[in-house]
Amino acid sequence: MATRLIESTGGRLLVEEVGGLLHARGVRYATAGRFAPPVPVTAARDTVDATRRGPVCPQLPSRLAFVTGAVVEHLEQNEHCQVLSVTAPADADGLPVMVWFHGGAYVTGGGEAPKYDPDDLVREGRVVVVRVSYRLGILGYLNLVDSDHPNLGLRDQIEALRWVQANIAAFGGDPRRVTVFGQSAGGDSALALMMCPETDGLFARAILQSAPLGVQGVDRTALFAAMREAALARLSGVSPAAADIERVLDAQVVALAVAAPFGLIGKMAFAPTVGQVPMVGARDMTRAASRVEILVGFTRDDALPFALMDARGARLRRMGAPGRAAMSLVAQAVTRRVFGAPAVALAEAWRAAGGRAHTYRVDWTPGPFGACHCIELPLLFGSRDSWTDAAMLGDGGVDEELAVRVRAQWSAFAHGRLTEDNGQEKTYSISLKASAART
Numbered sequence: 178m179a180t181r182l183i184e185s186t187g188g189r190l191l192v193e194e195v196g197g198l199l200h201a202r203g204v205r206y207a208t209a210g211r212f213a214p215p216v217p218v219t220a221a222r223d224t225v226d227a228t229r230r231g232p233v234c235p236q237l238p239s240r241l242a243f244v245t246g247a248v249v250e251h252l253e254q255n256e257h258c259q260v261l262s263v264t265a266p267a268d269a270d271g272l273p274v275m276v277w278f279h280g281g282a283y284v285t286g287g288g289e290a291p292k293y294d295p296d297d298l299v300r301e302g303r304v305v306v307v308r309v310s311y312r313l314g315i316l317g318y319l320n321l322v323d324s325d326h327p328n329l330g331l332r333d334q335i336e337a338l339r340w341v342q343a344n345i346a347a348f349g350g351d352p353r354r355v356t357v358f359g360q361s362a363g364g365d366s367a368l369a370l371m372m373c374p375e376t377d378g379l380f381a382r383a384i385l386q387s388a389p390l391g392v393q394g395v396d397r398t399a400l401f402a403a404m405r406e407a408a409l410a411r412l413s414g415v416s417p418a419a420a421d422i423e424r425v426l427d428a429q430v431v432a433l434a435v436a437a438p439f440g441l442i443g444k445m446a447f448a449p450t451v452g453q454v455p456m457v458g459a460r461d462m463t464r465a466a467s468r469v470e471i472l473v474g475f476t477r478d479d480a481l482p483f484a485l486m487d488a489r490g491a492r493l494r495r496m497g498a499p500g501r502a503a504m505s506l507v508a509q510a511v512t513r514r515v516f517g518a519p520a521v522a523l524a525e526a527w528r529a530a531g532g533r534a535h536t537y538r539v540d541w542t543p544g545p546f547g548a549c550h551c552i553e554l555p556l557l558f559g560s561r562d563s564w565t566d567a568a569m570l571g572d573g574g575v576d577e578e579l580a581v582r583v584r585a586q587w588s589a590f591a592h593g594r595l596t597e598d599n600g601q602e603k604t605y606s607i608s609l610k611a612s613a614a615r616t
Contacts, residue, residue, distance in 0.1 A: 178193055178194070178195050179193070179194040179195070180192065180193060180194065180228070181193075181194050181199065182224065183199075183201065183347050183348065184347055185204070185220075185225075185343075185344045185347060186217070186218065186219075186220060186340065186343050186344055187204065187205055187206070187218040187219070187220060187221060187225060188220045188221035188222070188223070188224070188225045189221075189224045189225065190204060190224070190225050190227040191224050191225065191226050191227055191228060192227050192228065192263075193228050194267050196296075197266060197267050197268075197300070198264055198265065198266060198267060198296060198299060198300065199263070199264065199265045199266070199267050199269075199348060199349075200228070200262070200263075200264055201227040201262060201263040201264075201348070202227055202228060202229055202230050202231060202262045202289065203227060203229055203230055203231025203232070203260045203262065203289065204225070204227050204231070204260060204261050204262065204263065205218045205225075205231075205257075205259060205260050206218055206259055206260065206261050206309075206336055206337050206339075206340035207259040207333060207336040207337070207340075208257065208259065209257075209259060209312075209329070209333070210418075211256060211316065211322075211417075211418050212316070212320050212321060212322040212323060212326070212329070212417065212418060213323075213326065213329075214326050214329065214332055215259055215329070215332055215333050215336045217336060217339065217340070218259075218340075230252060230262070230289040230291075231253075231258070231260035231261075231262070231289050231310065232252065232253040232254060232255035232257065232258050232260065232287075232289070232310070233249045233252050233253070233254055233255075233258055233286070233287025233288075233289060233290075233310055234254070234255075234256070234258040234287065234310065234311070234312050234313040234314070234316060234317070235254045235255070235256060235258075235316070235422050235425075235426060236249070236254065236281075236284060236285045236286075236313055236314065236426075237284070237285070237426060237429075237430070238250075238285075239281060239285040239286070240282075240285075240486060241281075241482055241550070241551065243482075243568060244482045244546055244549060244550070244551060244567070244568060244569045245292075245551050245554070245567050245569065246292075246564065246565075246566030246567040246568070247566060248281075248285070248286060248287070248290045248292055249285070249286060249287040249289075249290050252287060252289055252290065256312075256316065256422065258287070258310045258311070258312060259310070259311065259312075259333050259336065259337070260288075260289065260310050261288060261307055261308060261309045261310065261337055261340065262288060262289060262307070262308045263305065263306070263307050263345070263348050264294070264295050264296060264299045264305070264306045264308075265299065265305040265306075265348040265349050265350060266299060266300065266303065266305075266349065268349070269303075269305055269348060269349020269350065270349050271349065271350075271351045272303055272304055272305050272349055272350055272351060272354075273304050273305070273350070273351060273354040273355075273356065273588075273591040273592050273593075274304065274305045274306075274307065274341060274345050274350040274351065274352070274354060274355045274356065274591075275295075275298075275304050275305070275306045275307070275355075275356045275357075275358055275587070275588075275591050276306075276307045276308075276309060276337070276338065276341060276355060276356070276357045276358070276380065277293065277295070277306060277307065277308045277309065277358055277359060277363070278309055278311075278334060278357065278358070278359035278362075278363035278364075278366045278367060279293060279308070279309075279310075279359065279360070279362075279363050280359065280360040280361030280362045280363045280364070280387075280551070281313070281361065281362055282361065282362050282444075282445050282447070283313055283314065283317065283318055283330065283362045283365075283445065283447040283448055284313050284314040284429070284433075284447055285313065286313070286362075286363075287310045288308035288309045288310040288311075289308070289310055291559060291560075291563045292554065292555075292558060292559040292563050292564060293308055293554075293558045293559065294558060294559055294560065294563065295308070295557070295558055296560075297580070297584060298557055298558065298584045298587065298588060301581065301584050301585065301588065302584055302585065302587070302588025302589075302591070302592075303588070303592075304588050304591050304592075305345060305348055305349060305350035307337070307341055307345070309333075309334060309337040311330045311333035311334050311337070312329050312330040312333050313330060313447070314426075314429050314447050315408060315425060315426075315428060315429040315432060315447070316329070316330075316425070317329050317330025317331075317333070317447070318330050318331075318447035318448060318449070318450075319401065319404055319405060319408065319429075319432065319447060321405060321408060321409060321412075321417035321428075322417055322418050326454075327450050327453040327454065328449050328450055328453060328454065328455060328456060330449075331366065331369055331370070331373070331449045331455065331456070332455060334366055334370060335370065335373065335375065335376060335379070335455060338355070338357070338370070338376065338379040338380060339379065341355060341379075342355075342378075342379060353381075354381065354591070354592075354593070355379065355380040355381060355382075356380060356381070356382035356383065356384065356590065356591040357370060357380045357382075357383045357384075358383065358384035358385075358386065358587070359384075359385070359386065359388075360386035360387055360388075360551065360553070360554060361386070361387050361388065361389065361550065361551070362388075362389075362445065362448070363386070364384075364385035364386045364387060364388030364473075365385075365388045365389060365390070365393070365445075365448065365449075366449070367383045367384070367385050367388070368383075368385060368388060368390070368393070368523075369449040369456060370383075371383055371465045371469050371471075372451075372456055372461075372462075372465055373455045373456055374455070374457070374464070375455050377468065380469065381468065381469060381470065382469060382470045382471070382472075382590060382591065382593075383469050383470075383471050383472075384471070384472045384473075384587065384590060385471060385472070385473040385474070385520070385523075386474065386475075386553060387474075387475050387476055387479050387516055387550055387551075387553075388473070388516075388520070389444075389445055389515050389516065390515070390516070390519030390520060390522075390523060391441065391514050391515035391516065391518070391519045392441045392442050392444070392445055392448075392515065393519070394451075395441075395442045397442060397448070397450055399439075400436055400439050400442055400443065400446065401450070403435050403436070403439075404432035404433075404435055404436055404446060405432075406435075407428075407431050407432050407434075407435040408428040408429065408431060408432040409428075410431075411427060411428040411431040411432075412424065412425075412428050432446070433446055441515065444483070462526060462527070462530045463530045463531065465530075465532075466527045466530035466531055466532025466534075467530075467531055467532060469532065470532065470533040470534070470535075470595075471523075471524070471527055471532070471533070471534045471535070472534075472535045472536070472537065472590050472595070473520045473523055473524050473534065473535075473536055473537075474520055474536050474537030474538055474539070475512070475516035475517050475520050475538060475539070476512075476516075476538070476539040476540075476548045476549060476550060476552050476553060477512070477538060477539065477540050477542075477547065477548035478508060478509075478512060478542075478546065478547035478548045478549045478550075478552075479512045479515070479516040479517070479548075479549065479550045480508045480509075480511035480512040480515060480516065480550070481505075481508040481512075481546055481547055481549045481550070482546060482549050482550050482551075482569075483508075483511065483550070484504055484507055484508040484511065485504075485546075489507075493507075517538075520536065521536060524536045535590070535595055537586075537608070537609060538608050538609070539552060539553045539608075539609045540608055540609065540610045541553070541556070541576065541579060541609060541610060543569070543570050543571050543573050543574075543575075543576065544568065544569050544570050544571025544572075544573070545568065545569075545571060546568070546569045549569055551569065552569055553583065553609070555567065555570065555575045555580070556575065556576070556579060556580040556583040556584070556609075557580075557583060557584060557587060561574060561575060579609065579610070582609070583609055586609075
């Protein structure tokens with residue numbers, strides 16, 4: 178393993194060079210106190226060790242672990258989680274940049290996870306990939322101290338994009354050709370970022386993977402008021418800013434329980450709030466469509482894991498074959514409502530607003546959960562070993578031929594190859610399936 182020194186706004190970074198790739202890990206892009214806005218990092222005097230993975234936001238176990246396997250369980254949890262990692266070809270010079278925002282319903286996950294290592298995407302696609310960690314849950318999306326500073330997790334993400342603009346050229350990336358992409362809450366984040374006026378010029382393309390768009394556009398005022406009241410009551414008079422993190426997470430659990438009766442929005446209770454800084458004026462799709470090209474899609478059985486977790490789904494499963502068939506129909510209906518139809522509608526609205534939009538659907542079915550939520554992630558990221566505990570893959574593991582095709586599609590979008598040279602949109606809609614030998 179060789180090392181290299183790279184200058185950044187946070188100081189001189191010591192990074193790894195392995196197998197023709199540069200790896201900078203755990204790079205701090207901002208600092209913030211609890212429930213306070215992020216502040217851009219300042220330069221350190223000494224060389225910063227960027228060879229080790231950074232922390233993730235404090236969180237409870239993921240409810241999707243039974244599908245994906247462990248994601249962040251072996252990483253440090255720390256409130257000072259505003260870190261990112263950069264992977265680039267060692268000879269990069271002016272390559273497109275792809276900035277990844279992880280999913281996890283805004284309560285779990287982290288960009289430093291080995292399952293999100295982008296080495297194959299970087300090597301095959303000739304892109305620079307940045308993975309971002311940001312504040313989650315009650316720490317990022319329910320400010321218990323200062324209601325004048327909402328959307329802290331979203332603000333973290335914006336600071337990360339500003340870091341990219343200032344520093345990515347040192348890694349061989351082109352700050353004028355930035356694509357943001359994310360899955361689930363990460364895809365939802367991509368849409369929120371597009372709708373923030375202050376992100377103008379920070380990126381030009383976005384990929385929204387299985388974003389729960391069907392729960393967008395709903396007024397969260399009553400929901401957040403109920404969650405805030407419940408969380409503060411749970412803290413029993415202890416200052417939210419001073420309480421230990423275990424107690425804060427306990428208050429988060431109580432807030433989620435209070436959110437449950439609110440229906441679909443209660444399933445993803447923590448999320449960016451439209452109409453509050455930095456999402457003021459966020460309903461102006463024309464402005465966003467004029468500056469960002471999008472690729473938006475879903476998986477055929479996106480909602481199946483959530484149906485399995487629901488108590489009613491568990492009852493149906495106990496009814497044998499008829500119950501399983503009924504649950505499959507329910508999952509299909511929820512997939513259409515929350516993921517599929519809204520994705521198609523967004524693409525259509527984007528085009529109507531004067532923007533360029535493309536759609537996709539993942540049909541790959543390697544295991545017992547069908548083409549479920551998260552199924553495309555092993556096709557983009559990680560190694561064969563990092564996904565061995567993912568039950569959604571069944572016994573066959575990752576279809577390597579399909580993975581190469583998917584990575585090629587995503588990187589082609591970042592290179593701008595899905596539009597004609599004259600800027601006119603191609604008719605582009607893809608369905609990602611396994612090769613004939615694997616179906």
